[in-house]
Amino acid sequence: MRNFVLENPTKILFGRDTIKQIGAEAQAFGTTALLVTGCHSLQASGIHNIICASLKESDISIIPHPGVKSNPILSHVRKGVALCKAHGIELIIAAGGGSVIDEAKAIAAGSVVNHDVWKFFKGKASITTPLPICTVLTLAASGSEMNGGMVITNDELNLKLGTGNKKLCPKVSILDPSATFSVPPNYTAYGAIDAIAHTLEFYFTAQDPNTPVQDRFMEGLIINLMEACNQALNEPTNYPARANLMWCATMALNGWTAAGLGLVGFPMHMIEHSMSALYDVPHGAGLSVVIPAWMRWAATKQPRKFAQFAERVFMIRKGSVAERALAGIEHLQRWFERIKSPTKLAALDIPSTAIHALTTHSLAQAKLWRLDGYHQATIEEILQLTI
Amino acid sequence: MRNFVLENPTKILFGRDTIKQIGAEAQAFGTTALLVTGCHSLQASGIHNIICASLKESDISIIPHPGVKSNPILSHVRKGVALCKAHGIELIIAAGGGSVIDEAKAIAAGSVVNHDVWKFFKGKASITTPLPICTVLTLAASGSEMNGGMVITNDELNLKLGTGNKKLCPKVSILDPSATFSVPPNYTAYGAIDAIAHTLEFYFTAQDPNTPVQDRFMEGLIINLMEACNQALNEPTNYPARANLMWCATMALNGWTAAGLGLVGFPMHMIEHSMSALYDVPHGAGLSVVIPAWMRWAATKQPRKFAQFAERVFMIRKGSVAERALAGIEHLQRWFERIKSPTKLAALDIPSTAIHALTTHSLAQAKLWRLDGYHQATIEEILQLTI
Numbered sequence: 001m002r003n004f005v006l007e008n009p010t011k012i013l014f015g016r017d018t019i020k021q022i023g024a025e026a027q028a029f030g031t032t033a034l035l036v037t038g039c040h041s042l043q044a045s046g047i048h049n050i051i052c053a054s055l056k057e058s059d060i061s062i063i064p065h066p067g068v069k070s071n072p073i074l075s076h077v078r079k080g081v082a083l084c085k086a087h088g089i090e091l092i093i094a095a096g097g098g099s100v101i102d103e104a105k106a107i108a109a110g111s112v113v114n115h116d117v118w119k120f121f122k123g124k125a126s127i128t129t130p131l132p133i134c135t136v137l138t139l140a141a142s143g144s145e146m147n148g149g150m151v152i153t154n155d156e157l158n159l160k161l162g163t164g165n166k167k168l169c170p171k172v173s174i175l176d177p178s179a180t181f182s183v184p185p186n187y188t189a190y191g192a193i194d195a196i197a198h199t200l201e202f203y204f205t206a207q208d209p210n211t212p213v214q215d216r217f218m219e220g221l222i223i224n225l226m227e228a229c230n231q232a233l234n235e236p237t238n239y240p241a242r243a244n245l246m247w248c249a250t251m252a253l254n255g256w257t258a259a260g261l262g263l264v265g266f267p268m269h270m271i272e273h274s275m276s277a278l279y280d281v282p283h284g285a286g287l288s289v290v291i292p293a294w295m296r297w298a299a300t301k302q303p304r305k306f307a308q309f310a311e312r313v314f315m316i317r318k319g320s321v322a323e324r325a326l327a328g329i330e331h332l333q334r335w336f337e338r339i340k341s342p343t344k345l346a347a348l349d350i351p352s353t354a355i356h357a358l359t360t361h362s363l364a365q366a367k368l369w370r371l372d373g374y375h376q377a378t379i380e381e382i383l384q385l386t387i
Numbered sequence: 388m389r390n391f392v393l394e395n396p397t398k399i400l401f402g403r404d405t406i407k408q409i410g411a412e413a414q415a416f417g418t419t420a421l422l423v424t425g426c427h428s429l430q431a432s433g434i435h436n437i438i439c440a441s442l443k444e445s446d447i448s449i450i451p452h453p454g455v456k457s458n459p460i461l462s463h464v465r466k467g468v469a470l471c472k473a474h475g476i477e478l479i480i481a482a483g484g485g486s487v488i489d490e491a492k493a494i495a496a497g498s499v500v501n502h503d504v505w506k507f508f509k510g511k512a513s514i515t516t517p518l519p520i521c522t523v524l525t526l527a528a529s530g531s532e533m534n535g536g537m538v539i540t541n542d543e544l545n546l547k548l549g550t551g552n553k554k555l556c557p558k559v560s561i562l563d564p565s566a567t568f569s570v571p572p573n574y575t576a577y578g579a580i581d582a583i584a585h586t587l588e589f590y591f592t593a594q595d596p597n598t599p600v601q602d603r604f605m606e607g608l609i610i611n612l613m614e615a616c617n618q619a620l621n622e623p624t625n626y627p628a629r630a631n632l633m634w635c636a637t638m639a640l641n642g643w644t645a646a647g648l649g650l651v652g653f654p655m656h657m658i659e660h661s662m663s664a665l666y667d668v669p670h671g672a673g674l675s676v677v678i679p680a681w682m683r684w685a686a687t688k689q690p691r692k693f694a695q696f697a698e699r700v701f702m703i704r705k706g707s708v709a710e711r712a713l714a715g716i717e718h719l720q721r722w723f724e725r726i727k728s729p730t731k732l733a734a735l736d737i738p739s740t741a742i743h744a745l746t747t748h749s750l751a752q753a754k755l756w757r758l759d760g761y762h763q764a765t766i767e768e769i770l771q772l773t774i
Contacts (some may be wrong), residue, residue: 001401001402001564001627001630001631001634002402003401003402003403003405004399004401004402005398005399005400005401006398006399006401007396007397007398007399008395009394009396010394011392011393011394012391012392012393012394012646013392014388014390014391014392014393014646014647015388015389015390015391016390018390177388210627212611212614212615212631213607213608213611213615213631213634213635213638216603216606216607216608216610216611217604217607219603219607220600220603220604220606220607221600221603223603224599224600224603227599228599228600240388240597243388243647244388244599244600247388247600247646247647248600251600256643259399259401259634260401260630260634
């Protein structure tokens with residue numbers, strides 16, 4: 001196990017009927033809030049009303065900032081920053097999924113500085129004193145509700161970049177699984193796959209090969225994400241299923257699984273971000289295509305770890321190490337297919353001729369993310385496996 | 388999954404050579420510290436010197452409070468409280484195992500009030516603004532380094548009681564696994580068993596029977612605790628083994644496994660605390676005797692959960708549900724025996740005639756802990772299984 005520092009101060013309120021506590025929790029951080037939201041579903045579900053009533057009761061005035069896209073864009077972040085500066089906003093309340101929370105973080109960081117917010121993503125400025133953030137989560141997927149990371153797409157440059165700082169960890173996150181009852185089947189699946197991807201990135205790219213404690217934790221998360229996703233797809237209002245899905249997705253990227261792994265890479269996200277940036281595909285859908293391809297490429301490098309994954313997650317005990325490693329990947333891909341998530345580039349309406357452009361784009365990110373070992377030829381080899 | 392609030396602000400510094408950072412971390416909380424320690428092993432290992440040098444470098448003056456017992460006693464806590472009040476102590480630094488940290492918490496709570504500290508344990512006063520605590524851990528066992536709980540024995544009344552408050556969570560805990568290289572085999576085993584007991588209490592007493600996410604997390608912890616303990620006993624200076632043992636023990640009681648379980652009971656601890664209070668046996672040794680007995684009693688009430696435990700932890704797949712449930716308990720008991728931990732009352736030098744006194748004592752605690760279902764006859768029935 002490698003040395004690590006773990007500090008996650010986010011207070012989690014998890015469960016039924018917790019959203020109405022947002023006002024009481026948020027009032028510790030100020031009286032003027034920017035309310036960051038996405039599309040109309042928040043109004044339709046009634047959650048928007050519950051939040052507004054609770055904030056009003058706690059004497060918190062709201063400046064609305066709706067319209068966050070599912071791959072949040074820089075130009076919209078800048079509008080949020082301008083609103084904060086114009087209205088003397090003291091705290092950000094994000095109500096939505098990972099995209100809404102990521103944009104809220106970017107606004108929180110950008111509102112307290114005089115330079116453009118994109119500077120943080122280019123690594124040219126450090127996040128020091130962002131505005132406090134409280135969240136109400138409506139999608140089990142990104143884990144952004146309990147970490148300091150954020151990913152934003154620069155819509156001028158067509159570049160999707162991530163950065164983070166522990167100071168961006170939400171102060172309070174409210175997780176009511178029943179808020180996800182209305183998430184449609186495709187986004188339920190994409191969310192589960194996003195959380196599985198976070199777990200797999202850590203599991204297979206850890207700097208330290210000897211992390212048995214973290215391995216079992218992550219294997220358990222993946223098994224539970226698949227089981228809970230199956231149940232939620234069969235019965236969208238199954239509370240235990242939605243609750244397990246939501247809590248697993250949070251734990252997949254809140255620092256608990258990664259503690260002790262040493263450096264980790266995000267190669268699958270690196271390649272997927274190019275798909276989202278160039279073709280605006282849902283993040284989870286892109287990952288669903290990239291994961292089996294990357295795994296087939298990586299399994300040849302570390303077959304024993306992939307065989308362990310196959311044995312413990314899918315109970316595969318027959319065959320050689322290489323055969324078991326491959327069988328585990330095939331089981332996972334078949335599960336993606338069963339939950340109707342794309343596993344080939346064509347299913348995303350991306351032509352195979354796009355591989356060159358995707359490679360170039362991914363390569364630029366690999367350099368920015370300091371991911372050694374991912375050269376032009378490597379990325380192209382992985383992308384060829386998505387055809 | 389039940390509703391829950393999770394907030395664990397403790398900053399963990401984990402790994403080799405981290406102890407020398409205690410001064411830099413502690414100086415945020417004050418300049419006059421009470422240094423709470425146990426026996427001489429801290430001096431012998433050189434850790435005491437490292438801590439003192441680091442504190443000196445950060446201009447933190449120390450009032451020493453050594454001599455904490457392995458079941459920390461109220462009279463010694465009171466001496467610590469008096470020292471804090473006399474010297475205007477601003478923070479507590481606890482260097483040792485769970486007993487030292489528990490005593491530090493009691494002193495931190497007692498030093499800022501005018502009433503006796505025992506009032507907190509009787510539930511007659513609330514902990515509001517304890518002194519900040521930083522810890523340097525030297526034993527993988529109690530989990531006290533990352534939670535707000537504490538257990539103290541009232542040496543006048545022969546009563547061992549626990550209480551807690553999230554405000555007692557250490558601000559910073561430094562976990563250097565190499566600090567446990569010199570822990571002797573028996574205490575290495577007792578520590579692992581203590582952490583396993585914490586996990587089993589949650590696993591088998593959760594109010595909500597449907598907690599698949601938490602179940603797999605806990606099963607993973609128990610498997611890893613056993614594996615790491617075996618390795619550490621074979622090779623006491625095996626760093627990965629000591630690291631896994633230490634981190635598992637912390638995770639076993641830091642709130643992560645319990646989140647969503649609803650109410651949980653501590654029946655095994657309740658009975659063991661009587662053994663420690665009346666016969667001063669090491670906590671882990673007492674648990675090692677109580678665990679198989681309580682499990683045999685409880686397995687008749689919920690055989691399916693015990694069969695799941697047997698299947699997932701010990702790969703037992705043959706036999707009826709009841710047979711598998713029993714086989715899992717037998718496997719665990721045989722492992723206790725292999726690591727030379729007692730599994731019968733006689734091995735603790737407690738005569739079977741003591742069962743009546745132990746029952747009476749446990750019953751008093753069951754009432755204080757509001758553990759329904761544990762009546763005189765029940766506790767006696769469980770204790771009979773320890774003969």
